[in-house]
Amino acid sequence: MTKKPDNPERSARRRRWIVGLVLLAAFLSLALLNLSSWLFLRHMGRYFQRDLAAHLTSVASLSSRLLEAEYYPTPESLQDDVQRSLVRAALLRLQVENDLQAVYLIDRDYRVVLASRPELLEGELLGYLVEDSSAIRQAWQGVPAASTLHVIAGNRFLSAFAPVGLAPSGPAFVLAVEANAAFFDILRVFRRGLVVGSAVSLALLLLFGATLTWSIRALLRAEESLRRRERLAAMGQMAATVAHEIRNPLGIIKGTADVLKQRYGRGQADELFDYIPEEVERLNRLITDFLLLSREPDLKLETVDLGALVERVVKLAEHESAGPVECAVEENLPPVACDPAAVERVLLNLLRNAREACGAEGKVSVAVELESGGRERAVCVAVRDTGPGFPGGEEGKRVFEPFFTTKPTGTGLGLAVAETLVRAHGGRVEARNLPGGGAEVRFCLPV
Template sequence: MNLNVELHLVAGLGALGLGAGTLLAEPRRARNRLFAVLCGTLALWSLGVAVYRSGAAPGVPWHVLYLLGSCLTAPVGMHLCLDLMGLTRTMRGMLAAAYALAGALYVSACTPAYYVQPAWNYAAMAVLGVIFAATLSITVRHARSRGQGPERSAYRLLMFAAALAVVAGLSDFLPRGGRPIPRFGPAAVLVLLLVICALVVRHRFLDVHRFVARSLGLAAGAAAAALLLLGVARLTEDAFLPLFAATLVVLLIAGPIGRILLSGMRGFLGGPDPLAQALMGTSRSLPAARGPSEVWGSIGEALRVLEGEARVTLYLLEPDERAFHAVYHSGGTIEAPLVPDGAALPRFLLDEGAPVTRTVIEERSRAGTRARRTLAAEALAQFRDAGSELAVPIVRGACLVGWIEIGGGLAERYLKAEVAAAFLAVGNQAIASLERIQAQEEAKRREALAVVGEMAAGLAHEVRNPLGAIQGAAQVLLAETDPRRAREMLEVIEEETARLGRVVGEFLDYARPSTRRREAVDLADLARRALRSADAAGQGLKSSVRVAERTPHAAGDPDLLQRAVGNILRNAREAAGPRGSVRVEVAPEGSDRVTIRIEDDGPGIPAEALPRLFQPFFTTKPGGTGLGLALVHRLVEAHGGEVRVEARPAEGAAFTLVLPAMAGTEDAARGARRAG
């Protein structure tokens, strides 16, 4: 098997894939285009060597093609490294010299001087070695100037990969003396490309541990691919086209297999970040929040993982869409001013559409068009004034609806993609929860306004009729001379005035908040007293009260419960009529509830009336105010109970009041007797 051909094929095709993928990810970014050029030079070098070594076209001077790639790789690599460190402008003279040296070396390769071997190879090693060494030296100095954190770790990884690429790349120019020694230069430079790709594509958050996990996964996949290619080479006797096709297949299936390996490597290198884990847990719990305070409380609980004086602020777009305002601040009091929607920072975040660190904004202020540099510089000034280190935009469609800003001494270890993604999840879920809560509150307000409107209409109706009668009687009195007739009109005025007083009194009973006591209340005794009052008033009808064994007393306000039971009994008497009957049963329900069931044998309740039975001013009987049952429902709910209704048209109605029981009163009703 020709290992040199395989190494160059893998390196060349891998470089093409990396360059194309990075360019497609963000084509307008200058750094991505520069990285794509570097990938192109390596692909030119590696694929040219692969074809040359395979002997596919022996008459073609392939060295002119692959040496163009190898000579350009060094200065383009220096250019990209300087761009990563933000030093392109300050070291433009050195960069120009590197391009000039590499160009002169390539021109010499197109002349007879190239065939003076091994002198030309040693000259190439010297020229390219100087460029590589200068690049490494600059990278080392820049890495030492960085503080401890992800950025410094990333540059260390870059230095390691660059040193490996330099040593392996230059070794390809060493004479082999006819010995079959593999050339590992392209493979080593491909490793460097992978490292740079991590810094270019994931430049916002230099998650070295994630990249190492990917690298380990890639190494495992490469070992499996090597076995496959070895089998193909043996079967086809090193034929170029089968090897080329097999390499393409390996690269196509590398993605899915790599994702599987990556999940295992991440677990091997360490679990998820504690802050990211806490934030993701919060994002899952926010849909159950019942109010803004619960939303902020859940976020605050997750942020306890943060150390020091780090602060988190959530900005949301105001309803008029003219400014963003801070709705949450981890420090408690919100002191951040309103941010106009046309300010530099929101425009910059919308343009980026992804989380950014201060380093990213600084980079944007040095590269790109003048307008983009100006926008980034203004956003950077706002970022510095706020003392922020990380901003996570929340975008819906083409609109920025808010962002999360983190700063105030945020530790550098939190400036990574995992944490930013968790903040983004929390921000999206917080906005969704706030919108849901706001919609629910708006629905409640509309429902309350509808109830108020209905109550006002009912009250107006109940008041208008007595007032009309009073006004009519007064007009008759003005012209009436017959004393008997005048007395009748005065009686009308008295009756209607009493009716007005009853309507207003019941309305106030319903509307005013109740301050209830909590005492032991014998529900059977309340029913008996109400029935005795009816008998004394001459409203004779059959009635009975039954009490089950070990029935406890209810816990509540005796006066309010007397009114609730009395209202139900009055309705039952009126529905049953003078020849009807009313049955009352008091019994326990479970261990902590007691019920009183009041049943009559009247006409029952129409099914269509049930949904509105407890609405104020709704009534099915002539002369009723429609406040009796509404008051019963309100009083029972105020005690933590409920009202159940059995309509039974043509058979009578049954109302059951379920109330909390007073503990320790089970024996109080043991001597209860049936009353009739």
């Protein structure tokens, strides 16, 4: 049992799905990796903060006991200057021994009583202590507690509070210890590296996606080009055989028509005698177009004044179609290397299509001009008509495909042949609908 050949469109869709799934999987993997990294950093930040808070709470509790054991500070005892100096020295010693940022005593009004650092003035009200009022209230109730994380001038620190001394209404003071949350600097470095890594990985993913997409598109174009060559090769073999088999009887028909005209048509104006040779010539043109599509054109390049060539072909087309064609040629055009016969064939095809599209009452015009874009220069020929224009949607993209036509009696070879001949010259051909109605086909040949 023979295997059914795979549909090219289905194969292309399958490849696009595969590319999409690969990119989606890569994106999801990258997103999952980055999300897990961010969650890990967040978890580590919370873990370090809890650990530092617990450590500071222990330090505050132990330090308050040491102060009580050595100096037992009370509001009355601190009225003595010697006692104040001893307690201040003890606070400084606690700061140094425990690698703290500051150690100080506060009263119930959140004001500094004594501090290890001279920057903390006695009687000063520290604003951020109000934010720690919950932890401080616990300390006044005899329970050591830690504050939330503070950020002041870019400096992150934690505080812990413990009761000190006894008074009739409870503890005499609250001991506050502060430590710099240096671990956040380490986390900040990791966070910055994660941001840079995420940006780089996303850029690499986008580059990978663009490269993969471009590669797939290039592969699809190459496959389409290969299929087209194979199709044209098969058509070429068939066309050569068919052309030989058809042209022989066509030659006989034309010769017979000429003999009949000479024998029976002398002195008689009968269009039947001209009808047969005209139809034979039309069939010969059709066969020639078919052969052009099935093999690479054999061009005979010459240096040509394209403007003069276009004017000559326009006059020929006016005589053939019995309709006027406006022609505008830019002055001082550079010469173009082309095959005059091939360009004539292209232009005649376009003019025939334009006249058929707009009818005898419509308007057909031709413009020849120099196009300069960067390093490339080209002479362009634009054929315009006032007909209904090209179809929209997917059909509009197929106007250069062989055998595609919207006319009931069309062959669909005119634009396909024109594109084949223009591309053989290294040029390009474009088709579009005009804003005010009608259509334009424009081909450009490099200078």
